[in-house]
Amino acid sequence: MRIIIYTGKGGVGKTTIASATAMQLAKKGYRTLVMSTDSAHSLSDSLDIDLGSEPVHVSERLWGVEVDNLRETEKYWGAVNKWLSGVMSWAKLNDVATEEMFVLPGTEELFSLMRLKEYAMSGRFDVIVVDCAPTGETLRLLSYPALLSWWLEKIFPVERRLVKVARPVARVMTGGLELPDNKTLDSLGRLVSELQGLQKIILDEEVASIRLVLNPEKMVVAEARRTFTYLNLFGFNTDAIIVNRVLPAEAGIGYWSQWRQVHEKYEREIRACFSPLPILRVPMMESEVHGALMLNRVADVAFSDANAEDILYRGQVHRIRRDGNRYVLEISLPFIDKGQLHLGQKGDELTVQVGQHRHKVLLPRTLQNRDITGARFYEQKLAISFDDKAFPGTEGENHGQHN
Numbered sequence: 001m002r003i004i005i006y007t008g009k010g011g012v013g014k015t016t017i018a019s020a021t022a023m024q025l026a027k028k029g030y031r032t033l034v035m036s037t038d039s040a041h042s043l044s045d046s047l048d049i050d051l052g053s054e055p056v057h058v059s060e061r062l063w064g065v066e067v068d069n070l071r072e073t074e075k076y077w078g079a080v081n082k083w084l085s086g087v088m089s090w091a092k093l094n095d096v097a098t099e100e101m102f103v104l105p106g107t108e109e110l111f112s113l114m115r116l117k118e119y120a121m122s123g124r125f126d127v128i129v130v131d132c133a134p135t136g137e138t139l140r141l142l143s144y145p146a147l148l149s150w151w152l153e154k155i156f157p158v159e160r161r162l163v164k165v166a167r168p169v170a171r172v173m174t175g176g177l178e179l180p181d182n183k184t185l186d187s188l189g190r191l192v193s194e195l196q197g198l199q200k201i202i203l204d205e206e207v208a209s210i211r212l213v214l215n216p217e218k219m220v221v222a223e224a225r226r227t228f229t230y231l232n233l234f235g236f237n238t239d240a241i242i243v244n245r246v247l248p249a250e251a252g253i254g255y256w257s258q259w260r261q262v263h264e265k266y267e268r269e270i271r272a273c274f275s276p277l278p279i280l281r282v283p284m285m286e287s288e289v290h291g292a293l294m295l296n297r298v299a300d301v302a303f304s305d306a307n308a309e310d311i312l313y314r315g316q317v318h319r320i321r322r323d324g325n326r327y328v329l330e331i332s333l334p335f336i337d338k339g340q341l342h343l344g345q346k347g348d349e350l351t352v353q354v355g356q357h358r359h360k361v362l363l364p365r366t367l368q369n370r371d372i373t374g375a376r377f378y379e380q381k382l383a384i385s386f387d388d389k390a391f392p393g394t395e396g397e398n399h400g401q402h403n
Contacts (some may be wrong), residue, residue, distance in 0.1 A: 329363075
């Protein structure tokens with residue numbers, strides 16, 4: 001079983017790349033499913049075929065599905081939603097805006113992604129390609145099962161007993177407010193269990209990998225860096241960067257010359273930020289990309305030097321661990337030999353430079369505004385130690401140069 005998840009900022013072309021990847025894998029003989037969990041589905045438009053909430057046959061060995069967010073939300077959140085509706089009625093808050101607040105941001109996409117577990121365990125497919133919601137927020141939500149499982153094991157049984165005892169008292173004391181019933185509590189328990197199963201699949205480096213799709217533009221690269229940092233932080237295996245819609249050299253003349261320079265600038269930035277991950281380039285095509293012909297062209301270019309089905313990189317580029325009272329950031333730097341390292345920290349960005357090689361890391365909130373206390377290089381990894389206390393009022397300042 002192989003699972004490839006594409007994510008990225010909205011509008012970068014991740015649906016195109018996901019569709020192209022799926023088409024190539026089907027041509028290679030793999031039973032392939034391409035599924036969209038984005039609430040703004042565009043997979044049908046990309047494949048030039050009407051898709052539904054169940055897999056539709058697209059071509060030989062290829063199926064497509066656009067998961068119905070509302071149906072999946074009702075499946076996993078329906079009982080909770082019904083109880084919340086009762087609470088809102090008791091509070092005399094029955095307007096439409098209140099109803100819309102019952103589902104937390106990002107959870108609709110998360111519920112859609114949970115169909116992935118069903119398809120992965122069905123045995124119907126060799127490869128599943130996922131066109132995920134933008135920026136990886138859904139994947140970040142998958143980091144919660146560890147906390148939720150603790151709640152389910154330690155707190156949930158106690159809460160159930162308390163609710164059972166308190167329910168009739170609460171109804172009288174509050175004038176009719178109903179505490180969650182067994183059906184609602186069971187629904188929450190099943191949800192946590194399903195999330196745990198999905199997380200187990202996606203965190204399996206031998207099965208699943210995430211690929212970031214971006215364009216060589218300032219805001220897109222910045223968003224991709226933030227997503228990459230948190231994917232690493234939560235243990236997801238990112239195995240490639242797809243730089244989409246790059247202006248080819250022949251387009252860099254006349255009116256487009258400045259745009260070509262901008263793309264070259266941000267391609268250098270991408271290499272500095274995401275090395276040693278493989279960086280795959282897809283040029284801006286001369287016509288709109290949809291349908292089998294154009295999607296196959298995109299796949300041929302993107303995977304000209306790699307096999308789409310392979311795990312293109314193993315291991316995490318960045319890893320944060322606790323060492324006593326300190327945090328330690330480990331960065332994979334396979335392209336350098338042991339020597340003098342130059343570190344610069346400014347605000348949320350850390351720059352590592354050795355000779356002509358420069359690597360930039362966007363720090364997670366955990367490490368921002370903390371002083372670097374030491375660094376050592378071993379086994380092609382740079383381990384940087386941070387102070388255990390954040391510095392107040394130092395955001396955006398340079399915390400020093402380290403050699």
